[in-house]
Amino acid sequence: MTFYFTQFEHRRPPPPLPNSLVREKIWQILGIASLALGAWYIHWRWTQSLNWDALWFAVPLLLAESCAYFGLILFTLNLWKVKDFPILPPPEGINQCVADSDGLDRPVAVDVFIATYNEDEELVRLSIRDAKAMRYPHPIDLHVHVLDDGRRPTMQAIAEEEAVGYITRDNNVGFKAGNLRNAMEHTSGDFILICDADTRPFPTLLERTLGYFRDPDVAFVQTPQWFYDLPEGETLTHWMTRRIGRPGRWLGSATEWIFGEIRVGEDPFANDPALFYDIIQRRRNAFNAAFCCGAASLHRREAIMFVALKAYGDAVAKTSGETRSRLARLTRRSGNAQAQALARWQAAQAEELTPYKFHVSEDIYTSIVLHQDQHRRWKSVLHPQVESKMLSPQDLLTWTIQRFKYAGGSLDIFFHDNPVIAPGMSLGQRLMYLTTFWSYLGAVWNCIFLLAPLVYLFLGVAPVSAYTGDFFRHALPFLIANELAFLAGTWGMSGYKGKVSYLASFPISLRALWAVLRNQQIKFPVTPKERQDGNFLHLVWPQIAIMTLTVLGLAWATLAWRLDIGSYTPGGLIANGLWGLNNILAMSIMVRAALWQPEHQA
Amino acid sequence: MSWRDGLRKGRSHLLFALVLAAGGLLVVNIEDDTLEQETGGTPRSGSSPAISTVAPSTPTPPAPLPSVSKLASRAAPRASDKKRAYVQIGAYQSEARAAREGRQVLRELGDPADIGVRIEPFRSLYRLQLGPLAAPDAAPLCQRLVSQGRDCRLVWRDQKTSSKTGG
Numbered sequence: 001m002t003f004y005f006t007q008f009e010h011r012r013p014p015p016p017l018p019n020s021l022v023r024e025k026i027w028q029i030l031g032i033a034s035l036a037l038g039a040w041y042i043h044w045r046w047t048q049s050l051n052w053d054a055l056w057f058a059v060p061l062l063l064a065e066s067c068a069y070f071g072l073i074l075f076t077l078n079l080w081k082v083k084d085f086p087i088l089p090p091p092e093g094i095n096q097c098v099a100d101s102d103g104l105d106r107p108v109a110v111d112v113f114i115a116t117y118n119e120d121e122e123l124v125r126l127s128i129r130d131a132k133a134m135r136y137p138h139p140i141d142l143h144v145h146v147l148d149d150g151r152r153p154t155m156q157a158i159a160e161e162e163a164v165g166y167i168t169r170d171n172n173v174g175f176k177a178g179n180l181r182n183a184m185e186h187t188s189g190d191f192i193l194i195c196d197a198d199t200r201p202f203p204t205l206l207e208r209t210l211g212y213f214r215d216p217d218v219a220f221v222q223t224p225q226w227f228y229d230l231p232e233g234e235t236l237t238h239w240m241t242r243r244i245g246r247p248g249r250w251l252g253s254a255t256e257w258i259f260g261e262i263r264v265g266e267d268p269f270a271n272d273p274a275l276f277y278d279i280i281q282r283r284r285n286a287f288n289a290a291f292c293c294g295a296a297s298l299h300r301r302e303a304i305m306f307v308a309l310k311a312y313g314d315a316v317a318k319t320s321g322e323t324r325s326r327l328a329r330l331t332r333r334s335g336n337a338q339a340q341a342l343a344r345w346q347a348a349q350a351e352e353l354t355p356y357k358f359h360v361s362e363d364i365y366t367s368i369v370l371h372q373d374q375h376r377r378w379k380s381v382l383h384p385q386v387e388s389k390m391l392s393p394q395d396l397l398t399w400t401i402q403r404f405k406y407a408g409g410s411l412d413i414f415f416h417d418n419p420v421i422a423p424g425m426s427l428g429q430r431l432m433y434l435t436t437f438w439s440y441l442g443a444v445w446n447c448i449f450l451l452a453p454l455v456y457l458f459l460g461v462a463p464v465s466a467y468t469g470d471f472f473r474h475a476l477p478f479l480i481a482n483e484l485a486f487l488a489g490t491w492g493m494s495g496y497k498g499k500v501s502y503l504a505s506f507p508i509s510l511r512a513l514w515a516v517l518r519n520q521q522i523k524f525p526v527t528p529k530e531r532q533d534g535n536f537l538h539l540v541w542p543q544i545a546i547m548t549l550t551v552l553g554l555a556w557a558t559l560a561w562r563l564d565i566g567s568y569t570p571g572g573l574i575a576n577g578l579w580g581l582n583n584i585l586a587m588s589i590m591v592r593a594a595l596w597q598p599e600h601q602a
Numbered sequence: 603m604s605w606r607d608g609l610r611k612g613r614s615h616l617l618f619a620l621v622l623a624a625g626g627l628l629v630v631n632i633e634d635d636t637l638e639q640e641t642g643g644t645p646r647s648g649s650s651p652a653i654s655t656v657a658p659s660t661p662t663p664p665a666p667l668p669s670v671s672k673l674a675s676r677a678a679p680r681a682s683d684k685k686r687a688y689v690q691i692g693a694y695q696s697e698a699r700a701a702r703e704g705r706q707v708l709r710e711l712g713d714p715a716d717i718g719v720r721i722e723p724f725r726s727l728y729r730l731q732l733g734p735l736a737a738p739d740a741a742p743l744c745q746r747l748v749s750q751g752r753d754c755r756l757v758w759r760d761q762k763t764s765s766k767t768g769g
Contacts, residue, residue: 018603053696260610465695469634472626480619487615492603496614567723571633578625 001122004598005229005391013226013386017278017492019082030485031076037478038069044474045464054461061452061463064445071442072482074435079279079489083286085381088211092138094190097300099216108210109141110298111189112201115179117149117172119197121158128162130200130388131193136207147183149175176294177362181308189301196295198391205387209298212381219303219370219378223296223385224277227392231598233266268596269399270501270589271392275493281382287428290382291367291436295390303378307369311357360522361409368413368433372424396536396594403505407440407512408522414440415516442502443509450506450546450583453576457553460566500586507542536594543587550580687740688720688733690755691747697721700728707732710750717743731757 045065051058094108095101112131116124124146131144145165148155149172159166169182180194191213195201209221236256240248256262284290292299357365370378393399413419414437420430456462464471486495515522537544554577561568609616691707694700704719707730711717722729735743744754 051695259613260606469630472630476622476626479622483615483619483622487612490612491608492611494611494614499614569633569636571629571636574625574629574632578621 003120003123004394008229011228011389013224013228013389014274016224016282016384016386019084023488023491024081027485027488027491028080030481030488031079034478034481034485035073035076037481038072041474041478042066042069049464049471049474051461051463051465054463057452057455057461058463060448064448064452067445068442068449071435071438074431074438076485076489077431078435079283081286082283084282084384085212085285087208087383088214090137090207090210091214097190097210097213097216107139107141108191109189110143110191110193110206110210111183111187112142112144112193112195113147113180113183114145114195114197114199115147115149115176116155116197117179121152121155124155124197125158125162127195127197127200128159128164130202131195132162132164133203134201134206135203136210140206141189142206143187143189145183145187147179149179177357177359180362184301184304192299192301192304194294194297194299195388196390199295199388200390201296201388202386204385205296205298208385208387209383212383213298213300215379217377217379218300218381220292220297220299220367221381221383222281222290222292223298223383223387224281225273225293225296226386226389227271227273228389229391229394230267230271231265233263236262236264239264265596267497268589268593269393269396270497270593271399272497275490275495275498277382278384279490279493282384284432285382287426287432288379289371289429289432290380291433292363292380294363296388297363303370304366306373306376306378307357307366310369310373359409359412360405361413364410364413364436365417368417368419371429372419372422374424394598396539396590396596399593400508400539403508404512405522407443407509408515410437410440411509411512411516412522413437439502440509440512443506443513446503446506447510450503450587453580453583454546454549454553456572456576457550457557457580460557460560460568460572462572497589500589503583503586504543504590537591540587540590540594543590547584547587547591550584554580685734685736686758687735687737688731688757689735689740689744689747690729690731690757691752692730693724693727694730695727697723697728700730704730704732707747707752711743711746 042065045062050062091097091108093105095103095105097108112134114124114127114131128144128146132142134142136142143165144162145167146155146159148159148166148168151168151170156166156168165187167183167186169179172178174181184192191210193201193205205223209223212218212221235252237249237252240252242248281290281293357369359365367380370380393402418437419425420434420437425433452463512522557568557573557576560566561570561573692700692703694703700721701719704721708714708717708719717732717735720731720733722731732743733740740756744756747754
């Protein structure tokens with residue numbers, strides 16, 4: 001069977017970014033300089049630059065700048081240093097992976113869970129075959145299981161054809177988390193490899209990652225997710241030649257000669273997760289704060305059961321407390337040992353053991369519970385090499401669903417079960433989780449940054465008292481140092497698309513925030529693995545509105561300035577014009593993504 | 603990874619820094635030119651009350667202010683120009699601040715009965731002017747204000763003191 005991604009099968013993942021001590025020191029020096037200049041700028045902004053005649057505008061913007069600056073501090077800390085865990089040789093037997101062995105050694109047992117619901121059965125077959133092809137230098141007890149929440153006979157037939165396990169259930173409670181829990185009840189391997197329907201593990205996955213578990217405190221290993229179907233686009237020279245012929249070729253060649261290769265139409269959804277895994281997650285190893293992202297992660301069953309038991313214990317304690325209160329009210333007696341025992345027994349009967357919390361972000365939840373354990377001090381590892389390939393969202397609807405789940409899940413944890421203030425974690429771990437949550441809250445201040453130039457362009461009201469030397473003397477060193485710092489801090493990685501897509505995806509995070517604040521449950525439908533047809537412009541109307549208003553605002557402000565209406569200044573026009581232009585460019589990425597068609601459909 | 607490849611991947615940071623620097627310098631030059639026209643001199647450091655938010659980026663010495671006599675001679679008064687002159691002593695970001703400063707200056711001058719405060723909006727600024735004065739009275743007043751360490755510039759009642767910068 002031929003899929004759209006068949007043509008990409010030959011692609012190989014990029015190696016992890018090489019680490020250099022010298023470059024790391026340069027990044028750290030520039031990072032500190034950037035933060036110091038930022039502190040100077042923010043202090044000056046609060047104390048000397050406020051436009052007192054327009055506090056309604058100046059104060060929210062300054063609050064937004066301050067929040068963004070705090071986010072910058074967290075992000076700098078996140079990226080501070082690379083500290084990879086040493087890759088240890090694969091264990092020969094289970095005794096090398098546990099603290100207290102019982103003397104009876106045996107091969108390591110691994111269960112591979114391929115969770116599926118409604119994906120194409122032939123797609124799942126590819127994942128099954130790749131999972132079966134994983135090699136290991138020692139005897140290993142490897143079992144591949146298809147966890148089918150779709151209860152499809154066709155899927156069962158394929159599992160039988162491929163001689164792998166087929167596990168299903170008569171309901172879909174808890175969606176993916178429930179599916180995983182059900183599979184755990186039917187299996188007993190020491191380690192569990194979590195795969196989505198489209199996760200295609202490489203043969204090296206187990207031999208390179210099981211070695212980490214020689215440390216008995218390592219709870220899980222997350223490997224980077226790599227989308228091998230990302231559109232590669234075409235070079236600017238080629239693109240311009242196609243459009244305007246020979247002049248385009250000259251212009252394109254000249255531009256690429258100066259700036260290096262530029263690809264048009266590459267990764268239209270800014271899906272490439274390399275920045276997240278190779279930089280953000282990898283550098284959390286230093287704080288033992290890399291979190292699990294679901295697919296392509298390997299878990300120690302003991303750790304997952306620990307999470308389950310802890311959740312169970314907490315639930316029983318909570319429920320039995322409520323039952324005790326009820327009994328006390330009924331019997332008008334308190335402190336009765338029999339009543340307490342009865343309440344505990346009733347609660348224990350009512351509660352279920354849930355290894356993976358039934359939550360849209362069950363993977364982060366699992367990580368949080370493990371990191372919070374003060375007695376065991378579980379470790380999490382981000383393994384830098386890509387060990388599997390998977391498919392990226394192929395349309396804006398799928399992409400939006402996925403981002404909404406990420407944002408909603410994270411914000412739900414932040415507001416209802418915040419690990420930053422709960423006991424258990426180290427300071428570094430708290431700050432890393434806060435970095436994640438803060439990035440989702442960033443939609444609020446990003447919204448202000450998008451609206452700020454519009455206020456000036458339409459009303460002529462500036463947030464600062466003047467766009468003069470004093471303003472730029474404080475702002476420019478900070479902004480330029482910040483760019484240079486992140487050039488060094490993310491050396492070898494293009495962060496532009498990530499940055500603008502973060503800015504442009506503000507409506508998704510805002511919607512997620514609104515849902516969480518209203519206590520709405522974030523639903524977790526399965527992210528479609530195939531391209532959804534249709535027009536997706538309705539998904540990006542806020543971005544289109546920002547672009548349109550900015551263009552109109554620029555036109556109006558220029559006209560008003562020429563006619564001497566209002567208090568526009570050339571400096572203010574240029575500053576806000578450039579700001580607005582940056583916003584338009586950022587928004588245009590999402591609008592182009594809405595209009596994008598794969599080559600075979602275009 | 604080669605240096606060239608690293609720079610290629612991070613070019614957006616460099617381009618952004620370049621645009622920020624170029625745009626910033628352009629805006630500063632334009633805005634400071636406007637203020638220079640307003641105040642008759644290069645914007646001074648934050649301690650200057652009239653231009654407290656517009657300190658120059660480098661501590662260059664301020665351009666020489668035109669002397670009062672020069673101002674007076676440039677705007678030669680005629681016999682019929684009685685009480686058409688004003689002296690402009692600064693431009694402020696807020697009207698309230700300009701008014702406050704005007705009251706302060708008048709107090710320092712001994713609250714003369716025949717001199718009032720005029721505040722003229724200009725773009726994002728509020729010009730603070732004292733008057734109206736007969737032309738011969740303006741020059742001594744200016745001299746007095748300059749001796750008190752203030753800026754001073756003679757303007758006429760209907761005079762446009764600044765043209766649109768860059769327009």
